Amino acid sequence: MTEVIKHECGIAMVRLLKPLAYYQQKYGSYMYGLNKLYLLMEKQHNRGQEGAGLACVKLHAQPAEEFIYRERAMGTGAIQAIFGNVRNQIQNTPHDPTDAEWAALHLPFAGEVYMGHLRYSTTGRSGLSYVHPFLRRGNWRSRNLLLCGNFNMTNVDEIFGSIVAQGQHPRSYADTFVLLEQLGHALDRENQRLYDRYKQEGLGDIEITEAIENNLNIAEILKKPSRIWDGGYVICGMTGSGDMFSFRDPRGIRPAFYYADDEIVVVASERPVIQTAMNVQVEQVRELQPGECLVVNRRGEMHIEQILQPLNYSACSFERIYFSRGSDVDIYRERKELGRYLAPQILKSINYDLEHTVFSFIPNTAEVAWYGMLEGLDSYLSEQKLARIRQAGEHLTDEELRQILSLKVRSEKVAIKDIKLRTFIAEGDTRDDLAAHVYDITYGTVAPGVDNLVVIDDSIVRGTTLRQSIIKILDRLHPKKIIIVSSSPQVRFPDCYGIDMSRMGEFIAFKAAMELLKERGMQSVIDEVYRKSKAQQNLPKEEVVNYVKEIYAPFTQEEVSQKIAQMLTSDDITAQVEIIYQTLEGLHQAIPGHPGDWYFSGNYPTPGGNRLVNNAFVNFMEGADSKRQQ
Template identity: 25%
Template sequence: MADLYHECGIVAVYHYGQENESPLVKDYGRNCVSQMIPRMLLDIQNRGQLAAGITTYKPNNHDLLLTHKNVGLVSEVFKMSRKEKYHKLMAQHCGPAAIGHTRYATCGKDDPSYAQPFERTHLEKRKWFAFGFNGQLANYGQLRDQIVSQGDFHLARETDTEILMHLISQEISLKSNISMKDLLWKISAHLDGAYNIAFMNACGDMFVSRDPQGFRPLCYADRDGFFAAASESVALSNLGFDSADIKDLAAGEAVIIEDGKLRVEEYRPAPRNSHCFFEWIYFANVCSRLDGRSVYLTRKMLGEELAKQETESKENAIVVPVPDTAKAAAEGMAFEMGIPCLEGLMRHRALGRTFIEGEDREEKAKMKYIPLPEVLEGKKVFLVDDTIVRSTTMKVLVEQILSRGKAAEVHIRVACPPIMAPCFYGIDMPDVSDLFAPRFTNGQLDLTLEIEDRMAKHFNANSLRYLPVSSVAKAINIDESNLCQACLTGEYPTQAGKQLYNLSLNASESCSNGSSPKENDSKRLVEGLAEPVLPPSE
């Protein structure tokens, strides 16, 4: 399994209808739907395990907006294992509307002040707001420098979320009674990258928005005056919404609730759709549907594509997935080939986020998975993984399957094309020089059998095969022109992404030539700096 992490997940709920109470909220009551937030965040915990939080709208309270957030898993932040403390916290956060957030950081530190939602208090209710953010601004560094250079502003945190807070605050201050749609129109003019937002102010207005290129998924449902939104559909279906109720928000669209009325509006036309293909392959909950496509069925089809290109003998062979996200692909491959799919590797359940983060990657990998010789001994093992990033984990797995598992052969099958470039849109992915595949390809995107054989020798495996890039769009059933596959092809859909990639390539070339990267290039890459890329402000 790849050591990759996502940039976050957002959720929102609002019982905006005043005529009657939705049956979906009978266990909470219309004025306490905010208490649904922790269970929704649990459903999308896969998107971030560093921190979590909630902001509740409390129209009859001294604190019109009330925020609780901290570092930790959702269950830890909301004290869910301690019944009395959990119920006390939920009683405090009883309200008709709320937004929630679960975080993994690609930008910023591991401390409570970086947890979301971010809240900005103010004497004017329209200027008092909170929001959660899913994504990553590729032009963060340039925006940060523009803000700081104005002299009157100070940024307390090194995170693009604070950049968003500043831009939102500025637009609200510049125009009294600005509409939610106009607010989104204004701030989006400055942004390059992925940015799904859940926003709520002290007037009780709310919006959830998807960026104009639709990098990250966002869905919503509305029934009987009860609205809910989440990064993934599983959080909505588990609330009781039928599949027919759950809709995907289109790129550049927002669900807006103002004055007790809900509407869906396009706030900025989409220049192109850039759905991140990795959501289906790796990140999303396997129970979810993203933009109408089942995550499970997509992964299963990727496995079937692996089977179709297989040339190795099936005699005495088994398919073994790397837990957990490769299971569906392994099942699809095994079914198509007509051989058993067995769990010859078990994840060490006691080693979660509490494992020492600074530990050596190889030692961590050795402890993370346990091979089962009862399953593996004497077998030809087709080892299916969802992707290979740095290669540390895969190298350890092959070694353990051969030595501890006593397998006869190991054939690595990757249900994804090779990762060739970093992500600047919300996935914590290494720089080019740290990626596995580019070490063998010299910039060549189409792998030859000779290249794959050299890769296999690196792992001491009998063979290695990747899926071709064309298999991704086929499995997801979306035209490749509507997918972001920049980490596979190096073709970035935004200007800031292209510039950061060029910096990454320059740094990698400097390393390969035996010299250190240029100091300024390295600094600019790490901080996300680029030449000005702001579109003209309307």
């Protein structure tokens, strides 16, 4: 993608099922679990650029010794920082590096249960206090709770109100803080329920504590609080006594995968990450299904429990296009299919003139879609060759046959991602001029004034870099026509489930539609959408309607694309510029298993999504386009 969309969060969890001495003997280190956590987090570094954190629970720590360890850090180097701090703590504790039993009792971070998190804020809130895992402390191990996740809740106000109504006094309004208090309260109630039961059975205090730690019902802790959650989420937690869980939203908006054998249980946001870290085959990694919760209790027993019944399945398609690692077998195939489905539109745009068209991609995320696009074009060209040969029949000379067989799709690496230039010292036009050089070109790949140049990107959201850099630098090759192709459809609506796309005014498709309405004397449509949106601001989220769809209704996708091309073409561009977007039909054909398309269609899977887009439009109209609207 030419302009970076701030990333989603990533989660990683590890539960060792054997004593640390087992891993010392088999793998040469009792830090086997910590090492696997590092790999899982490093392989998901694309998901967290703002901060990272890890936590460890020790099952066998003695009284007066710490049983929960946590490290958090800010910045793009956060993973290295937190694991460096852990290494220093271990090295600064005098010990025999082969004594796994002593390490299990006394050494920092030598535990059995691990949690890791990679964070990118989608709320505008930042700072170390917002970096997961969050920790709720207590004097009983079973009352301690660590929480992290990949999520945004659209109804924090309702969740906040529900816990305030119970008499709690949350210290923050942020969704993670609120969930920590809500689930922490549910954990307290479960502890109290078990305490009352075992006390009535006549157990002593130490026996009661052990019985509670061994019999916490994680499913019951989650069931009641989660009933009012509206959002896309994977919520991960650990208790201080050693229970571990990972819970996916009932619509499957956010992803989670796991692997388990008799030695270890591993959870992560992406499948190939687990494959690489654990060296296992694709069929050995399973996906957590909507509404399911993976639970590993203190005794190391794992089971999957259905916490919430599955609802309208809405796994996020944009995540597959942009955020997920392309090394996944299915994602790689899907991204190629996205490129393949664009071939008919591209051929029409170049008037089927493959002989005078060069095909390239915007590095590096669109490369896989480029391969698929080339395959689609090759299929067309093969049919054309076959038709010409059949038409000529037996009168075809060897020279003519060679000429037909020599026809090929011309592909080149035209655009090159150059070093990120520092533009902070420049102002105004000087800054824009420097920004134009973020990309470079391969000279001599295009015949000036003769060739068309087709360049594919994985998504065009804001269009800023296209206007400031990409189109300007491609125009230096003097192609007859520049065609920018997006492997995803037009992003028309904001997100509210964990991707930082929440402001209407950021989207070039929205700007184009608004301009078209004004140019065609249809200001009344804008005014009416604002009136209807404003009128429903105080309605319950279940009653809110997405009237913003009416902004786009008068126009075809091609009309909006044409306007986008006009808006992104500055006066100094000599080539004709055209923008082609993937269709919704092409998206669903290429990625059939991920039908969530609200960015493109406005069909939000939860009521909170309609409220989000409603408020986003009102804020845009009123000039208060805030980072996130509840």
